Amino acid sequence: MLLLAHEQDDLELSYSFLPEHWGHGYAREACAAVLDRGFTNIPGTERIVAVTQAANGRSARLLQVLDMVKIDEFIRFDALQVMYAACR
Template structure:
């Protein structure tokens, strides 16, 4: 099983406990927390460590493939991308976040393209879906660039900081991916 992916500018790898301080720094930004479904604010190093341990266990048992995203240029942690697996139905939920300093540079598109490829080709998934708060326009743009189809809105679906938020859902099937998606993966490292 592949556990590391290298793209043109990024290195996706499993999380390490040594990532806790970087995760804390990136996730403790209120702008990052505001646009995600599950990141609280304020964020703590204890939360970062608990997340890492949970992700490591899930990676080993194949229920969640959460990758730390590093810039190849400086090996700096810039975000996270995950596939949460539903083995029974051969589907996964795609989720990701990036530190604010790394927004708008195409990293989310590059990472999403590589992990969708991983999901369909390595994990043999049938479907990958994602959810985004409707106010997170940049995330929605990434999902559309992945050729994910808009599937609807759940109105006031989540409660985030005393406000109910609408959530949009997107999905792509393996048959759609094979015909429409081009992945720029320059190198893969096998475990």
Template sequence: MTELDAVAWPVDPIRTERLVLRESAAGDRAAFVELFSSPEVHTYLGGPQTREELERSVPETPGRRPGLFVIEREGAMIGTVEVRPHEGERRGRVRPDTGEAELSYLFLPGAWGHGYATEACTAALDWFAEARPGVPVVLYTQTANSRSMRLAATLGFTELERFVKWDAEQWMGVWVAAPQPVGQAGPSR
């Protein structure tokens, strides 16, 4: 068992200035289908799935797993952010002894360009840093995805390596919450 196997879930909704990060609900199904079928969302992710396939395969309550948050703005789902155990077969290990987590996120195109990704990812990383202090978090993105590259820098990820996969240059970065001085609570970056 790694440090990541026992994250308490579900958690109470996390509220930021403009967003709510919460567990998924049945009412989110249509937004999940839209998210996974969007060609814009999947430009750097291998392409979208067909709406027909998704209508058949997406469960009534999609995305119900520890570490996956629905991002809600004014009562509507605008995306997801997830912090999950980093798969061992994926490239790169930061801490082979105890493992690390991986950050991923998807936003509907209408939510792009408003700073929601920074706000939601910061909240998710803060939650994870409190749940699993000191555990590193990795992030992958294509270097051609300038928005994700900027977000990684804004969030404080540092480059570990670049490599070519799926005929494109990929970027892998790592983030570790700053240690807290004795007597202080909460994550800090």
């Protein structure tokens, strides 16, 4: 789990969890901590984005639980992608 520079001058939350760790709340807890740290410790951070495939319902629900809001849809890697954002 990390924050990366995104192509639109935002930070991007990126994460990957092995299936055996799904459903335990680890992603929610870790992503919330990374978002908080990004907003708190990186000066000038007003928005952090995250992108997931539209077909990945679990990831979309995670981002929604983190109070991220859907802001864009686009095709990349031959699949519909959805971008979410958290703002402070």
